[in-house]
Amino acid sequence: MSQPLGIDRVEASDAELVRRVRTGDIGAYGALVARYRGRLGRYAVHMLGDREDAEEALQDSFVRAYRSLQRCDDPARFGAWLYGILVNRCRTSGARAARRRRMFVRDADALNGATHADQADRVEWSDTVNRALARLAPEYREAFLLKHVEDMEYEAMVQLTGAGVSALKMRVKRAREQLQKFLKEAEHV
Amino acid sequence: MMLAALLLVVQVGVAAQDPRLERLDPETRSVVVWVVDSARAVGLPSEPLIQRALEGATKGAAGPRIAAAVRRLATDLGTARTALGQRTSAPELEAGVAALRAGASPEVLTRLRDARRPPLTMALAVLADLVASGVPADSASAVVLAMAPTARDADLVEFRKAVERDISLGAPPGASAAVRAANTGIRFGTSDAAQNPSQPPRPPSRP
């Protein structure tokens, strides 16, 4: 096979990677981890409000997904299936975190070279948002994050959360209302 | 006929199902599959062969070149196993191939096996890497054999790194190896050390 130096590979799909993992190619799982760590990490961090807890939940979820990969019925929807594992894992972790004083997550922006004033503003806003998020009831926070931050459809959220569509819509609505309230309070402090 | 039967077996061999080999063109792929399955049939590890094929694919090498490299590696794995023994692990065999290609004789590999508890991976790797830095094969073989009975893997690696540092500062590789071997209390370059590896030298002094 002669081809010019340089790789013209299309990225393997989730289904392809899952197939490879199932034939014993553990390395292909590394590609899946790399692919999903960002998105899932974001959800975990916002859901749990604590980076260490989030990374632990994320790590556990990846490991659990690997070990129960045969139960992933549709490899093309590996991402959604993995989300389900993470959402569940965050529910148990949340209980632990709630017993501790929360640390608030610094926005990634705050670490880049923004100007001093910009940076201060952004960090403050980020803290405000995180505090408001932390005040939401867990099931409201979960529904809000999945719907508005992770852009899930309600039908998909049903699979993940075990709640019905109307219950989920109600939770999202409550979350929006409460966030509005908390943020207005913050403005007036 | 035996050949036809063997080919038939290869048709349903496991390598044929390895999706990674789909990166090869069909002609090259069938050769590589044949080599891999034949190797596996005699108990040689297949993964190094597959990785070699994938390396060639990624680097855009021509099919015949890939096939030749895989065949050569299979042969060398066999030679390494003959020298090191049937129960040798895959990492040891790969390191053994590296040592052979560096110029160590199969006899040296066998002596190393007799002189040192497994795994031999690091000892063989250090031997290969010393030669890769320019130490003559005979000298590298002699010093590794001399250190083999008592040196830890970490000591061997340290030795190699020290020689490489000397070389980067301009030392002739053979001289560096000789001086440092002497420093570890090993009598370097004598026929004694090379031919009687089971006779322990003075224990190496830790720097």
Added chain:
Amino acid sequence: MFDRDDDIVERVVRQLRQPVSIDPALDARVMAEIASDAAPLATPRPRFQLRRWPWLAAAAALGAVLIAKPWSGGSDGAANAFQFVLVAPQAASVSLVGDFNDWDPARSPMQTAQGVWATTVPLPPGRYRYAFLVNGVEWRADPGAPRARDDEFGTPSSVITVGGTGS
């Protein structure tokens, strides 16, 4: 009032959608944990293939430091995590490819901080050929690692050997 309330939520959503940085070593921890799994996932495979890894082996580039971060003892066949570094300030992308990741550039893209590219991978015991692929077209060996003698494909490769009992 209604519009303004929605604005508030939209601002919150925009904020929450920002990427969040996750410890780069998390990947290595996941892979190290599943590496020590005894049971294969599907049909039984020849034992050598169970040890295959997509991860990096260690090397120190000029001026960079070798960091070995073992997640396990390393003497029981499980993987130690190693960091690979290449100094390439002009590069737009660098991938690590080698015997541990099927020579697949998509597997181990490296991250850069001001031209110092790095990534970390767990490696079980074994000897691995590897190289850096810069901008998808240029092959570079690792300046700080032993060179592979047989570059039979005409491009440079390096070698890392990881000790311990792997079989």
